[in-house]
Amino acid sequence: MSEVKKVVLAYSGGLDTSIIVKWLQDEYQCEVVTFTADIGQGGEVEPARVKAAAMGVKEIYIEDLREEFARDFVYPMMRANAMYEGEYRLGTSIARPLIAKRLVEIAQAVGADAISHGATGKGNDQVRFELNSYALMPNVKVIAPWREWDLLSREKLMAYAAEHNIPIENNKGKKSPYSMDANLLHISYEGGVIEDPANEPEEDMWLWTVSIENAPDVPTYLDIGFEKGDIISINGQEMSPATVMEYLNKVGGANGIGRDDIVENRFVGMKARGCYETPAGTIMLKAHRAMESLTLDRNAAHLKDDLMPRYAEMIYNGFWFAPEREMLQALIDESQTFVSGNVRVKLYKGNVVVVGRTSENSLFDEAIATFEEDGGAYNHKDAEGFIKLNALRLRTAAKRRAKNASKA
Numbered sequence: 001m002s003e004v005k006k007v008v009l010a011y012s013g014g015l016d017t018s019i020i021v022k023w024l025q026d027e028y029q030c031e032v033v034t035f036t037a038d039i040g041q042g043g044e045v046e047p048a049r050v051k052a053a054a055m056g057v058k059e060i061y062i063e064d065l066r067e068e069f070a071r072d073f074v075y076p077m078m079r080a081n082a083m084y085e086g087e088y089r090l091g092t093s094i095a096r097p098l099i100a101k102r103l104v105e106i107a108q109a110v111g112a113d114a115i116s117h118g119a120t121g122k123g124n125d126q127v128r129f130e131l132n133s134y135a136l137m138p139n140v141k142v143i144a145p146w147r148e149w150d151l152l153s154r155e156k157l158m159a160y161a162a163e164h165n166i167p168i169e170n171n172k173g174k175k176s177p178y179s180m181d182a183n184l185l186h187i188s189y190e191g192g193v194i195e196d197p198a199n200e201p202e203e204d205m206w207l208w209t210v211s212i213e214n215a216p217d218v219p220t221y222l223d224i225g226f227e228k229g230d231i232i233s234i235n236g237q238e239m240s241p242a243t244v245m246e247y248l249n250k251v252g253g254a255n256g257i258g259r260d261d262i263v264e265n266r267f268v269g270m271k272a273r274g275c276y277e278t279p280a281g282t283i284m285l286k287a288h289r290a291m292e293s294l295t296l297d298r299n300a301a302h303l304k305d306d307l308m309p310r311y312a313e314m315i316y317n318g319f320w321f322a323p324e325r326e327m328l329q330a331l332i333d334e335s336q337t338f339v340s341g342n343v344r345v346k347l348y349k350g351n352v353v354v355v356g357r358t359s360e361n362s363l364f365d366e367a368i369a370t371f372e373e374d375g376g377a378y379n380h381k382d383a384e385g386f387i388k389l390n391a392l393r394l395r396t397a398a399k400r401r402a403k404n405a406s407k408a
Helices: 015-027 042-054 066-079 093-110 125-136 154-163 241-254 279-295 298-317 323-335 382-407
Strands: 006-010 031-038 060-064 114-116 179-182 187-190 220-227 230-234 259-265 271-277 341-348 351-358
Touching: 006 015, 006 093, 015 031, 015 154, 031 042, 031 093, 042 060, 066 093, 066 230, 066 241, 066 279, 066 323, 093 114, 093 125, 093 298, 125 298, 220 241, 220 279, 230 241, 230 279, 241 279, 279 298, 279 341, 279 351, 298 323
Parallel strands: 006 031, 006 114, 031 060
Antiparallel strands: 179 187, 187 271, 220 230, 220 341, 259 271, 341 351
16 A cells, blocks of 8 residues: 555545545545546536545546547447347446546556546446556556445445545435436436335436426427438537537437336346436437438348447446457448438437438338339349248258158
């Protein structure tokens, strides 16, 4: 511990990291530098500055990384249609590589001996922070307090905070607050009453979305413009990636879009229950798949779908900067060359319904697809040979079964 003189802490200003500042100062007798990434969590940013300063932190880094987060991390992931285990839209997972990237860059800039984070010893985030950090700074020293201290429950953390006069928001009476993480893509909830998978989440837990019962009775229509797989406009108005996400979170949340209640398999080996609000991500994914359905070759689309679970797992497990993810990203980005055009969606009581799509790069040929007279664009007789060729192995196997059955 005496070898560590300065530590850069990934600092949110929440329960865990507020306690970690004091713990590092006392246990390591070191200077703590805090880094808070503004990736869309909103009101948490400035309180984090005030809290850090109150605990004697002299070097406080707060950076607006919303555009970088949306452009360089969320958008590439959306091009892949990535979802972990078919449900989780990777809102926490995709934020960690950006935070790790800046964490090690700041450590190098200030001459720190180590970096630190508030991820627990049971969770995925410790893996994500550290794998991504080691990929960029292979010899970095990492201090993970949850693997060192004995404050292994929310109650002990709250008691420590009270003992050291560390203010904690969202403390509902004697109950521990939910463990929450927010950014442009989502807000997540763990712990409290939802720690038991049998319990329905309390309605007042949800912060971004209205319930489907309270959503408007009139649908909201959006025209979403794409260029090479990325959303560039909404209702004809060009927007930056972060602005797109902010807008879709607002309009999606107002229509009850994006609530998920999931039991997932953590990388460390256990199952965990989490609740998520991902309005923008839900709309983006639905619209992107609709755009691809019109512009992407069948086998290219199917190959992407085959690879997507592997890609999503890489992000979930913390391998954003790994060579295999970068290799897959190059393939995915190449597939998006012609994924441009417009998708019209209807938002209604928790549902995102695709109602139209257009593109100058469309592979849909109405002359071929029509159920009316096609003017000879498609020869129906060609289907007979196609079917018989595909049935050849099936017919051969059937004959063998019949032959064996006759001998029995």
